[in-house]
Amino acid sequence: MRKTTRLGRFFIKPNNNILRPSRIRVNRVGRPRVVNNWNVPIGIDIKIIKWWLRFKTEPASLWVKVIKSIYGASGGLSLCDNINYSTSSSVWSCIIKTGGRIDASGVNFRNSFKKEIGDGANTSFWNEIWFGSDSLKNRFKRLARLEVDLNASFKDRVSCDGSSIIGLWNWKRTPTGRAQGELEALNLLVQSVKMAPNKLDSWAWQLNGGGNFKTKILSDLLMSRVLGARTGYVESLHNNFTPKKVEVFIWRLRKGRIPVLTELNKRGVDLNSVRCAICDGDVETINHSIFTCNLAHEIWSKVNEWWGLGCPSNKSVNEMFLGKPNVPMSPLGMKLWQAVEWTCGYLI
Known part of the structure; x- marks a missing residue:
């Protein structure tokens, strides 16, 4: 019972005795402190932003399943999630709001993670954002209502036969009317996807040219986009041979x-x-x-x-x-x- 209570407090509403995320302001990673001259929040949590990537790369973990049961399939990390976290004090809502603070600072962070399709086995076809900025469940709502299994993987719904890509649809009934128009658009979208059947699905960070996520690069981006916009801003210098x-x-x-x-x-x-x-x-x-x-x-x-x-x-x-x-x-x-x-x- 005590463990369940602690888990609930961690994900929903922690108190002062429960572990909170480590808050590292920009000036703690070697950068001057951000001020509010451009409506930029003071105190961007650089370190805890790693949990965004962990949520995306560890879908089978228990804590990810708990997050999804509370905040939805995207964990509240999607731009399309219209959830108000302004009054929430949980650790996860703090992680979510950190992405919003970074976006407000001039760095397009929340849309910077892109799913790269390999064999499609570890990607949810309808629920995950693997094309564009929204899930297919939200983009093709009529087809989603006709889908037999909304939890189907990309591999279950798309087959790559050499140079051709074919949709493996499983509908409750044949799409008609507007649903038929959505199906035509979905077929065109699927055919434009580049699959790599011999590789596993992975996440790429677009702010690093499609490479791995690094907090130092994010910190440098914040400095150049936000602090560099200040009038008369001069970057601090460092030489470990000098006091x-x-x-x-x-x-x-x-x-x-x-x-x-x-x-x-x-x-x-x-x-x-x-x-x-x-x-x-x-x-x-x-x-x-x-x-x-x-x-x-x-x-x-x-x-x-x-x-x-x-x-x-x-x-x-x-x-x-x-x-x-x-x-x-x-x-x-x-x-x-x-x-x-x-x-x-x-x-x-």
Whole structure:
């Protein structure tokens, strides 16, 4: 009895003592946090989205059968499921709503899984979405009412004989009228399907070019589609040879958030002068402080001489910290040089 209660709470309405899905916000996978400037929800559950694929690839599992008995044949994952989950607090409804949040973020996730027909033995002909964005049961409702077995597999209803594909229909009565028109459309649809009788049915993720589902790729898509749309957005950089404070400094430097005198003056800070306090040769801008000041130029000369790179030229922030040195280096050497360059910029 206790196990049944716990199972019901997991699928329908869990309490605080029952295991909840691990919520990983975008910023927890190495990306800045999403804000609501574009009506994008804060906190997209990247990790639990794997259950979408597990539901599709494990149809014989007991937990999948339980989900289908509660939420329908598609488990509530289909765009055509008109079910309101806004007030539900179950784990599965949270997984369903996560797909909606990702779609709202600009990534067409819920339609990204496509069934690839092999021998057709593990695909439900009427209930699963293997063509288009809806099941055949919803697209051909009159034929579905005439079908003897709605749980028939694709292999039971379609036969591939060499280059020809033939429908193996089993109706309660001969389709007539509008049902006859639906049957003609269904025959055309079936003949356009490409079967691979020597392979098993499988799922392909269209957002990865038909490959396997990976949370990292989904996270990168969210960053490019949502975070990249932000005005002035700058991607954070990472080098495991540098301290975190140096990486934060480089990020602020690229965004122009260093408190040099010209920036303070723009923000209304009362200053006696905005000229460089070290060389007094120019106004103190970010580019002057990091590169063209006499002290900064001398430091960069010493560093470049140490690495055998010659005399440094006056560069922009992106050219200096993202560009490549003018001598060939190995990947490890490039990373070490980047760490030295970032750290010198931080110390200056």
